[in-house]
Amino acid sequence: MKKLFLLDGMALIFRAHFALIRNPRINSKGVNTSAPMGFVNSLLEILKKQEPTHIAVSFDLPAPTFRHEMYKEYKANRQETPEDISIAIPIVKQIVDAFNIPRLELAGFEADDVIGTIAKKASGAGFQTYMMTPDKDYAQLVDENTFLYRPSTKGGIEVLGPKEVLEKFDLDRVDQVIDLLGLQGDAVDNIPGVPGVGPKTACKLLKEYSTVEGIIENVDQLKGKLKERVSENRDQAILSKELATIKLDVPVAFNEDQLLLKEPNKEELVKIFNDLEFKTLLKRVFPGEAPKKVAPKPGEQTSLFGGAAPAAKAVQEEVVEEIEIPIDTINSVAKNYRLIDSEERYQELVEYLSKQSEFAFDTETTSLDSLLAEAVGVSFSAKKDEAYYVPLTLDKEKDQKILAHFKDLFLNEKILKIGQNLKYDIQVLDNLGIAVKGPFFDTMLAHYLIEPDKRHGMDTLSEHYLNYKPVSIETILGKKGKKQKNMRDIPFTEVYEYACEDADVTLQLKYALESQLKEKDAESLFYDLEMPVMETLRVMEKEGVNLDVPSLETYSVTLADEIVQLEKDIYDLAGEEFTISSPKQLGIVLFEKMKLVDKPKKTKTGQYATGEEILQGLRQHDIVGKILDFRQLNKLKSTYVDALPKLIKEDGRVHTTYNQAVAATGRLSSTDPNLQNIPIRSSRGKEIRKAFVARDEDHVFMAVDYSQVELRIMAAFSNDQEMINAFKAKKDIHTATAAKVFKVAEQEVDSDMRRKAKTANFGIIYGVSAFGLSQQLDIPRSEAKQLIDAYFEEFPSVKKYMDDVINKAREDEFVTTLMGRRRYLRDINSRNFTVRGMAERNAINAPIQGTAADIIKKAMIDIQQWMNTQNLQSKMIMQVHDELIFDVHKDELELMKSKVKELMENAYEMKVPLEVEVGEGTNWLQAH
DNA sequence: TCGCTGTGCAA
DNA sequence: TATTGCACAGCGA
Structure with missing residues (x-):
């Protein structure tokens, strides 16, 4: 006979804690171990006396459940979980893991839903199932193969089958348990029920009318106050019944093999019991195992969890095939998230990670500003559904000691470091003296290349690529605003699952995104451009x-x-x-x-x-x-x-922050402050530029900007010989353009003609219309049209290029830059004139603006690399789309001027030469 | 306090 | 009815 035990972990922890509340067990470290002790005792008793063949423990997750959605007051009157319990939860989970017992956890559902679903499936598969919990709501699940195994308050055990349930609750059918709960309500869960109706009245009514619905239908037959109460609260009664109903179709797979009772991980258990100082227990379970430190065995395992993980993986895959998973649910079964908080565990984790070819990591910090942020912990994941959290102390010296274990790991250039918004995490570690080295894989930036104008937040990506909604940071910190807590005030026991999940999710996103990068031919752009420029930007931001x-x-x-x-x-x-x-x-x-x-x-x-x-x-x-x-x-x-x-x-x-994943064209953006919109045009604005000065008297400001880079790109793309020649001859391009469109000699071009030609040139790049140009120049539409016609007549290749780009975009629904950066234009075939027009202008503009962005990024990488090899004191400090600004040491000025110019002009070879202008001065204005 | 609107700065 | 951004003040929910 197959005998399955399903334990409600959280309920058992609560019960154990409060059973000993007057006489709690406190160990020498001051930790209240009542709950873990009580839990282990119960577990051992089952294993010994009941001899289950299969077993699992289910835990509630902190995420809100569908019941909260149904009824926002659900469990609203719950007091905050006592801290002793918050601390006990991860410990009990570790114990369960060490017993090699699978954990069943599912965000959006409670343990009873998971247990109910598994129990029903087990019942059909010939199991005898015992649900171990003090919670009487489970009585509704009992059938001929499913029993409620209930530790009673007196210390004994109560086993309830269908017969016992009917007797105990005085009902006719087991399913009436739900109606009973719906009528009488539940103060603990804040389920209202019908006011004034207790167990007695409820039973009487159910005997007569069978169900809540039956009672409501026949409300007319009731008398007096009762009639009033039922009819007034009928909606509430129905809702209460729904809330009390345990869901039997949650998306968990029932996998017999995974639930098989396995040998415990003795070493791990001994370690945990030693930590908790369960001396008697240790002797009882492992006689002969003296309470001493146990060194981890080297080698052999590929995962810290040995053989347990593959089983979890098999279950995972099966879930995907077997059940349609709602987007807002988590399809996790038996996730292994562990706290790493002792010397031995640091070593063990480092040893494990060092053997991997890649790992994902994530830092939890006290601030969104990477330069001010202090790390409160670091999570790692190298395998799906497995993650580790290393809590820190916010004492810099101590934390540096802890992280010293991980230093070589972060410096190892053979291991790919994966993260979401890595620039931030790398800087946080840099603050602690760890200079993380590549190769890197930033999931945010990977997605930026895959879908540049979508959002790249981890939660969005997870929902889209993993069908999984991660626990929101708000669950831990509360809603934004004055009352939002800071990470520094949250105990690590509440953070670690969230943190582990982030690393786990990030790793899984990497799996999904890397194939997408390949499919879209964006691998080189990603590994050779975006990843290196990320590091360059970090250094610039840090420099300030x-x-x-x-x-x-x-x-x-x-x-x-x-x-x-x-x-x-x-x-x-x-x-x-x-x-x-x-x-x-x-x-x-x-x-x-x-x-x-x-x-x-x-x-x-x-x-x-x-x-x-x-x-x-x-x-x-x-x-x-x-x-x-x-x-x-x-x-x-x-x-x-x-x-x-x-x-x-x-x-x-x-210190600005450069955002590398905002502008759909591939440009950077800058915030806090935005250094890319500092005034220059008006005389009053110029005063502000003057305030950007070199770092000291030994330095000067150097500004180097690409001259007409976007027009050059358009000339190269369109292969327009006239325009290419003008650039090659180093002519003033707007004057040359004016001469052509107004059909005069270049010497005869006046300032008004040049101004109009200049505006037309810009307009062309933006995909201008006659209307737009007329607005811009404040001239009649007819004149603007003439100007555009003349332009296309003189530069026919430009016209052809624009038509070609749009036609190609209509086929592909995307456009591409010189280095293969794509922008998707799914509106390009829209029947809506306005919407399609927008897409067409983007088809013209995005390749040009994006290519300019590609080129300057390439130049920045080359410059940074060169400067590193030269060990220069000068620093690259700003980027403004087509301009780079440097704080140059006076001794290095000539070298910098010539070499930066060379590197920028040769960043990428096109049919049109790239030219830059170099300026220097004590401030930014002078440098132009 | 948040989010929207109108405005205006840059390439 | 010209491209890409960010940030401000005012204002109302």
Whole structure:
């Protein structure tokens, strides 16, 4: 006879803890071991007296379940889990693992759902199943092959079959247990039931009407208060019944072999029992095993879990085939997530990981800012469903000691390090003195190449590629806001499963994404461009840039004075005071009160449009000029002059963050602060550039920018000989263009012609229309059309290239850059004119903008590599799309100027030469 | 406090 | 009805 025991882990832990609450077991380290002790005792008793052939333990996961979705108050009155229990849970899990007993865990469901589902399947497969739990709700699951094995409060055991259940609850059928629970409710789970109806009344009603539904149908036959209560709470009764119903179709596979009772891992158990100081227990279970430290056996295993893992894997695969898994559920069975928190375990883990060709890792930290972040722990995974968490202490010295074990591992260039947003984790480890070395695989950046304009968050990727919704960070830290907890305040017992899961998921994502990279021919782009540039960016961010704060402070005062004066003038002219920077209020003042125009333009939300373009057309009114001035000054003051100094870190420098996975074209973006939109055009804006200065008197600012890189790329792509020749002859490209489209000699091109040609050149790159160009140049549409026609006539290859790109995009639904970066344009065949138009412009622009991005990334890698070999004091500190900025030591200036120029110009060879301009100065403005 | 809107800075 | 971004102030839920 096959005999299966299914244990409700969490319920047993709670019971064991509270059974000894007056007399808890505390070991010499001050740890309350009541729960682990009680659990182990129960387990041993079963193993000895009941002799099961199969066994498993199910645990609830912290994730909310479908019941919470049904009823948001579900378990809402639960007090916070006592800390002793939070600590006990991972310990008990370790014990279960050491016994080689599979753990059944499924996010979105509770242990009773998992146990119920397995029990029903086992019943059909000829098992005798015992569900061990103090929870009486399980009574609903009992049948001729399934029993409730219930440790009673008195210390004895109660075994309930169908007969016993009916007797105990005074019911006619077992399934009425659910109706009973639905009627009387459950204070513990905050299930309401019908107020005023207890077990007695419930039984009476069920005897008469069989089910909750039956009672509701016949509510008219009831009398007095009872009638009132039932009819008032009928919805609540139905809901309560639903909540009390244990789900029997959760997506877990029933795999007999996996549940087979196995020999425990004696070594591991001895170690754990020693840790917990279970001396008597140790003697009882392993007589002759003195309480001493046990050294791990070297070699042989490929996994820290020996043979247990393959079984788990088999189950996993079977799950996928057998059951359609809801996207919001986890299909995990018997995950092995372990705490690594002793000297021996560090060594054991390092030894194991050192033998792998790759591993995923993830750091848990106290801040989203990688330069300020302190690590609270590191998780690792080298195999699906297996992960390890190394908690740290936030004491830098101690943590460096702990991590010293892992240093060689992170430096080993034969092992691929996998992570999600690796730049961050590498920096966090760098803060602790560990300079992680490649090769790298960043799952976020891999997906960026696969689907550049989708989102690349780990949760999204997991749901899409693994059909699995990871536990959200909010589950641990709470919702964002003032009350959100910091990682530093969370005990590692609550973090480690989340952390392990992240490493596990990241590893699994790598498996999914690497084949996608291959399929999309993006492997070289990934390994040779994005991964190396990631490291370059990290170093640039860490380096930061020096700001002249006193000059900004002085300027802030100047601006403030001017702003106050402008405010006064504006209020005078308007005849009232209002908030000038509120477009809504400003619109009302200008267009309702002052009636500056008859038919003011409105925005899509019905407000008056007061943007720069609109106001420029109304400059004849005195107030408008003042408002434009006010806007400019306010903008500069709030966005730059006052904001930049606030972002200075302890080292006196500002450190931007480059985001490598935001711009769909392949460009970088920059935040906190955005260093890619520092003003330069207006004279007031130039003052801000002046505040970006070299690090000290021994250094100078050097700015090197590609000249007309996007136009050169278009010339090369279209193979337009006229344009290529113009570039080869080092002509001013806009003047050359003007000469052609206006059909005059180059010497006769005036500034207006050049301006129009320049705008046309930019427009071409963006996929311009006659309308757009007419707007941009403020000329009639007809003239804009003529300009475009002339352009295409003079540069027929450009026209042909644009048509070809769009046609190719219609076939492929994607476009490609020089280095193989794709952008998908699934709207390119849309019947919607507007939507399709957008896709067509992207088809023109993305390869050009993206190729420029590819080229400068390549240049950055080459430059960084060269600078490393030269051991230079100079640093590359910023990138602004087509420009690189360096803090150059004066001794190295000539070398840097010539070599950087050379490396940038030769980053990639095209039919058109690349040219760069080099500038130097004490500040960024001068360097141009 | 969050998210949206309008605005404006850069390549 | 021109490409790609980020950040600000105001404002309402």
